[in-house]
Amino acid sequence: MLREDSDGISRRDFLKGVGTAGGAAAASPLLGLGAATPRPEAEESDTVRSHTPGAMRPQQSEFRNLLDLSGLWQFQLDPKDQGENDRWFNGLPSPQPIPVPASWNELFDDAANYLGFAWYALETWIPKTWDGQRIFLRVYSATYAAKIWLNGEFVGEHKGGHLPFAFEITRGARLGQSNRIAIRVENFQKPDRVPPGPPTGRGLQFLSSYPATTYDFFPYAGIDRQVALYTCPPTHVEDITVTTRIEGSDGLVTVAARATGNWSGKGRAEVATDAGPVTADLNFEKGEAQSELRLPSAHFWSPDHPHLYRLTVSLLESERPFDAYALHIGVRTIEVQGDRLLLNHQPIVLHGVDKHEDFPLHGKGLCVPQLVRDYQLLKWMGVNAYRTSHYPYSEEAMELADRIGILILDEIPAVGLNFSRSQQDIEAWTAMAQSQLRDLIARDKNHPSVIMWSVANEPGAGPRRRGGGHNPRAVAAGGSYFTKMVGLAHQLDPTRPVIFASVQGGPREWLKYVDVIGINRYFGWYSDGGRLELAEQLLAKDLDAIHALYSKPIILTEFGADTIAGCHSLPPQMWSEDYQADLLGRYLDVAEKRPFMAGTLVWCFADFRTGQNIIRAEGMNQKGVFTRDRRPKRAAHLLRSRWHPSRPVA
Ligand code: GCB
Numbered sequence: 001m002l003r004e005d006s007d008g009i010s011r012r013d014f015l016k017g018v019g020t021a022g023g024a025a026a027a028s029p030l031l032g033l034g035a036a037t038p039r040p041e042a043e044e045s046d047t048v049r050s051h052t053p054g055a056m057r058p059q060q061s062e063f064r065n066l067l068d069l070s071g072l073w074q075f076q077l078d079p080k081d082q083g084e085n086d087r088w089f090n091g092l093p094s095p096q097p098i099p100v101p102a103s104w105n106e107l108f109d110d111a112a113n114y115l116g117f118a119w120y121a122l123e124t125w126i127p128k129t130w131d132g133q134r135i136f137l138r139v140y141s142a143t144y145a146a147k148i149w150l151n152g153e154f155v156g157e158h159k160g161g162h163l164p165f166a167f168e169i170t171r172g173a174r175l176g177q178s179n180r181i182a183i184r185v186e187n188f189q190k191p192d193r194v195p196p197g198p199p200t201g202r203g204l205q206f207l208s209s210y211p212a213t214t215y216d217f218f219p220y221a222g223i224d225r226q227v228a229l230y231t232c233p234p235t236h237v238e239d240i241t242v243t244t245r246i247e248g249s250d251g252l253v254t255v256a257a258r259a260t261g262n263w264s265g266k267g268r269a270e271v272a273t274d275a276g277p278v279t280a281d282l283n284f285e286k287g288e289a290q291s292e293l294r295l296p297s298a299h300f301w302s303p304d305h306p307h308l309y310r311l312t313v314s315l316l317e318s319e320r321p322f323d324a325y326a327l328h329i330g331v332r333t334i335e336v337q338g339d340r341l342l343l344n345h346q347p348i349v350l351h352g353v354d355k356h357e358d359f360p361l362h363g364k365g366l367c368v369p370q371l372v373r374d375y376q377l378l379k380w381m382g383v384n385a386y387r388t389s390h391y392p393y394s395e396e397a398m399e400l401a402d403r404i405g406i407l408i409l410d411e412i413p414a415v416g417l418n419f420s421r422s423q424q425d426i427e428a429w430t431a432m433a434q435s436q437l438r439d440l441i442a443r444d445k446n447h448p449s450v451i452m453w454s455v456a457n458e459p460g461a462g463p464r465r466r467g468g469g470h471n472p473r474a475v476a477a478g479g480s481y482f483t484k485m486v487g488l489a490h491q492l493d494p495t496r497p498v499i500f501a502s503v504q505g506g507p508r509e510w511l512k513y514v515d516v517i518g519i520n521r522y523f524g525w526y527s528d529g530g531r532l533e534l535a536e537q538l539l540a541k542d543l544d545a546i547h548a549l550y551s552k553p554i555i556l557t558e559f560g561a562d563t564i565a566g567c568h569s570l571p572p573q574m575w576s577e578d579y580q581a582d583l584l585g586r587y588l589d590v591a592e593k594r595p596f597m598a599g600t601l602v603w604c605f606a607d608f609r610t611g612q613n614i615i616r617a618e619g620m621n622q623k624g625v626f627t628r629d630r631r632p633k634r635a636a637h638l639l640r641s642r643w644h645p646s647r648p649v650a
Contacts, residue, residue, distance in 0.1 A: 026157055054138050054166030055442035056239060056325070057395050058230035063323045065133065065231040069124060069181070072097045073223075077110065078117040078184070089149035089182035092121050100227055101140070103220035103363025113211050115187040115221050121180065126229065128176035133231035135173045138166040140225030140395070142185050143364070144193065149182040160194070160432060161187070162391040162413055163439045164225075173229075187221035189213060192428035194436060195390070195416040209611030214416030215390060216621060217356055218609040220363040225394055235263050236323040237313050238287075242446045243495050244331040246344060251298030251331035255282070255291055257313050262287040265315065269293060271329075272310045282313065300344050301330025301448040303384040306405030308448075328402060330448025336497050336515045341553045341598040343407075343451070350407060350599025351643040352385035353378070353625070354558055357393055358608040360628060366394050374605070375400055377626060381636060382643030387501070387557060387601055390415035390457045392440050401449035409499060409518075409557075409601075410444055411454035412436040419481065420462020420474040430481055434488055441492045452496055455485040458503035458520060459510070470507045482513035501557035511550050516598060519546065520558035524583050530574055536586045543594060553598035559587045560603035560623040565633050577634035580625075584635050588642055602639065606630060 060066040075098035078088070086093075098104060104111045104118060111118070126135070139146060143161035147154070150172045158165040173179060189197025189212060198212045213219050238260045245252040255269040267282035269291055282289035299307035308328040314321035332344055340347045355374070357364040371394070378386065385407035388397075392410065401408050414433045419426060437455065444450045459481070461474035482500070489498045497515035504521050511517050521542065524535030539559075547554060563580040572578035584602055591597040607624035610616045620628065625635040 054136070054164045055439065056237075057164075057443075058136070058138060058228055059325065061324060061326070063233050063236075063321070064325075065127075065130060065229075067124075067126075067229040069122060069227045069229065070100055073100045074098070074119075074121040075104070076119045077114060078119055079114070081117050083117060083119050083184060084147075087152070088119050088121075088184075089154075090152050090180070092119055092182075095119075095121065098222075099362075099365075100223045101225045101362070102222060102365035103143075103224050104222040105218065105220055106361050106363050115189065115211060115219055117184055117186045118222070120183045120185065120223055122227075123178050123180055124229070126173050126175055126177070126179050130173075130231050131175055132234070133170075134168060134234055134236070135170045136166045136230050136232070137169050137181065138164055138228050138230060139183070139223065140164045140227070140366075142183065142223045143221055144187040145185065146223075147184045149180075151180050160413070160436050160439070163436065163443060164395070165439075166230075169229075181227070183223065183227070185222055187219055189219060191421070192425045194429050194432040195413050196418075196421070196425065196429060199421070209613040209616075211611050213611055214418070216610055216616075217358065217390070218363070218611060218619075220358075220365075222363075222365070224357075224363070224365045226366065232260075233323045235260050235315065237267075237315060237325040239442075240311075240313050240325060240327065240446065242311065242327075242329050244329070244333065244448075246298075246300060246331065246333055249297045251295040251300065253293045253295060253309075253311070253329065253331065255280070255293065255311065255313065257282055257284075257289050259284050259287050259289075259315055263315070265317070266319075267313065267315045268321075270312045270314070271295060272312075273298075284315070295331065298331045301332040301402075301405075302344060303405035303407060306330065306403060306448075308402060327446055328399075329446060330402060332448050334451045334496060336553060339547065339551045339553050339596040341497070341516060348384075348407075349597070350385035350555060350601065351639075352383050352387070352407070352599060352601045353381075353605040354387045354389040354601050354603050355393075355605045356389065356608040357391075358606070358628070363609075366396065368396055371397055371400060373630060375404055375406065377630060377632075377636075378406060378605070379404065380644070381625075381639045382645060383639075384643075385409065385451075385599060385601070386605070387411055387454060389501075389558075389604070392436075392443070395443065398444055398447045398449060402447050406449055408444075408447070408450045409452045409454050409555075410440060410450045411457065411501075412440055414455060414459070414485075415457040417456060417478075417481070418460040418462055418474075419478040420460070420471055423477070426477050426481070430484060433481070433485060437485060437488055438492065441489070445493055450496070452499050452516065453489045453493070454499050454501065454518070455482070455489065455514075456500040458501060459506065460503060461507050475507045475509055478507065478510050479513070482510055486513050486515075499555065499557070508546065508549065511546065511552075515552065517546060517550060517552050517554045518557035519543075519554060520603070521556060521587075522559065524586075525561045525574075532572070532579075532582055532586055535583065536590055539587060540590045543590065543597070547594070547596050551596070554594075554596055555599040555601065556587065556591060556597070557601050558603035559600070560584065562622040563624075563633055563635070564617075564622060565607075565627045565631065580623075580633065581635045581638040584625075585638055585642070602635075 074095035280291035314324040387409040391413035569576040606626040
């Protein structure tokens with residue numbers, strides 16, 4: 001958000017109080033968990049893990065069952081951390097109802113700023129007809145850490161938030177009976193977490209946010225997406241990786257599949273096309289199989305033509321399927337060539353925004369109607385891309401983007417990393433960020449909408465030194481983080497470019513590690529406020545200088561101005577709708593003149609909640625082009641006039 005001031009303290013740190021590991025999951029031995037047993041935290045390392053438990057979205061089919069447990073659960077805060085000792089997993093002493101999914105913070109006054117332990121409990125029936133299947137419990141996201149019990153037995157735990165995890169509960173599940181699920185969640189802000197919390201005992205506390213964070217959004221807590229029980233046949237499809245290529249007018253689809261238990265046998269991949277099914281054999285050996293399918297005269301996926309094909313992968317016994325998994329795929333390519341970004345071999349420029357999972361009442365909790373409405377508004381503006389700032393969004397968000405044609409820059413929760421912190425914290429973040437990146441890629445790798453992995457937002461190098469330079473130790477520590485993260489992303493997914501959103505005034509050296517350069521700029525807001533002409537000149541100079549250093553595509557990953565809806569002024573003044581529209585228009589002008597600019601993402605789509613502090617009136621960041629309840633500001637019309645194909649007058 002803010003560049004680092006010459007006195008060395010970034011204004012972000014200043015305002016937020018100067019001052020952070022698992023998606024790690026660990027499972028209980030008690031329930032004798034099967035093939036989907038997550039690795040223990042201690043196994044986190046640079047080595048590529050081949051399977052993320054729970055990454056495959058469960059589905060209802062001829063061979064599988066899915067029981068969504070969304071709805072009213074029992075809930076109780078546990079501020080004294082007594083629940084585990086007092087065995088609350090067997091029953092909460094004085095529960096109140098809570099919806100799942102939702103963040104708890106906007107529901108209960110005593111939980112508004114509460115980030116400590118809280119318990120969720122539900123009694124649910126597991127059908128007898130599930131006998132002979134393997135049964136899993138999946139949490140689609142619990143922020144930040146969750147511990148799970150089934151019928152009083154500890155099942156497992158997960159840290160990291162925002163991404164799904166699953167535990168096998170086949171042995172512990174009571175079929176044809178009621179089962180008690182208990183989940184303890186907390187979102188403590190700790191210095192070795194990702195995102196990191198503020199370090200304790202230092203800092204300009206009088207200016208810090210409440211609740212204290214190292215980032216500029218509200219630290220919503222709770223079970224913010226669905227919880228479900230699902231089944232799979234004893235041997236089943238455990239992972240599918242789809243990659244696509246274009247050859248003339250044909251689409252080539254490579255399907256790599258894995259079956260549980262090192263299964264060897266025959267399988268099939270089938271893509272439904274207008275001209276009938278295209279199929280290929282999958283010959284599984286030790287659980288692995290791969291085949292390529294050619295789709296003649298294919299429809300290529302793009303934001304304008306988001307054509308999806310249905311792919312089904314089946315496992316066969318005597319030619320008859322005994323498990324199948326179906327997903328929608330798009331045939332498209334994404335690549336960097338010189339300083340251009342190419343979609344389906346043609347240069348593409350991203351016209352987009354940054355978003356947040358944020359809305360009154362449900363906080364960051366999944367709300368599908370809101371998602372559908374947001375996408376309508378994006379399309380209304382002519383947006384073709386957005387970044388999932390600053391953490392992975394729901395699976396529904398990715399699916400909808402595939403369906404209606406929006407390009408996604410998919411970001412892990414690595415926001416607020418300051419590489420001048422202790423080596424111990426940095427090592428913990430790196431392990432956690434790697435784990436989150438693996439889980440994100442495992443979850444989202446088959447979405448045509450996802451075109452890039454973003455491995456950090458505004459990493460910092462801490463206080464500048466006297467001559468103005470950055471602390472070399474911090475720069476080197478950041479360099480090592482990027483080497484590892486970009487290397488891991490390429491290793492897990494050689495098909496997508498990697499980016500991070502760099503901070504104004506941050507070390508330029510870090511830009512060399514990525515495929516596409518992302519820069520957040522606030523000339524005319526956090527610096528040179530009120531001086532839009534100067535802001536325009538500074539931006540132009542900055543972009544040209546970075547391009548001269550690294551001839552890569554550049555995306556303005558953030559730019560914007562806080563704006564009070566309804567406030568107008570002529571000439572445009574800060575905080576008015578006119579100033580915001582003027583600033584955004586000028587930034588777009590500068591970018592449009594530069595062919596190496598691969599995109600502009602406006603900060604941001606809608607106003608969103610933050611902690612309380614002196615720069616966030618009403619506890620909100622008001623840089624939205626829509627208000628928090630989705631009323632357009634003048635800037636939304638401006639963007640529509642610039643981006644919508646019909647180019648209406650603003
Ligand atoms: C940024 C951050 C974003 C903030 C924004 C702002 O650079 O990446 O999280 O909300 O600035 O408005 O300050």
